Amino acid sequence: MPKNKKILANICISFMLLTLVSSYNYCLAAADNFKSLIEDTIINGILTPLVSLLVGGAVVVFLWGMFKFIKAEGDEKEKGKDFMIWGIVGIFIMISVWGLVNILTNSFNLENSFEIPSV
Numbered sequence: 001m002p003k004n005k006k007i008l009a010n011i012c013i014s015f016m017l018l019t020l021v022s023s024y025n026y027c028l029a030a031a032d033n034f035k036s037l038i039e040d041t042i043i044n045g046i047l048t049p050l051v052s053l054l055v056g057g058a059v060v061v062f063l064w065g066m067f068k069f070i071k072a073e074g075d076e077k078e079k080g081k082d083f084m085i086w087g088i089v090g091i092f093i094m095i096s097v098w099g100l101v102n103i104l105t106n107s108f109n110l111e112n113s114f115e116i117p118s119v
Helices: 003-030 034-071 075-107
Strands: none
Touching: 034 075
């Protein structure tokens, strides 16, 4: 892997970890009891940013594949096509799970006390 790609990958990973750690620490400091600790720390502090990062990552994979598909020729076009397909599959799976959770939450009249992840 070229040096520039390694540096970019390290910056991206560091930014993601910093986002998760900072939101976790903020929510942990604001927790009054166990229920608020779970809701604020785990759901709103860790899962919401994590889901947003995963959906964003799937979109980036799709866009990277589209860029490779447009730019490349021959065998490289197939790699770009594969990236686009896996990006779409990832987005589809995440949105399907999100919809299933909402259907189950509404079907069993569960309290929806956490924010729905947005990109």
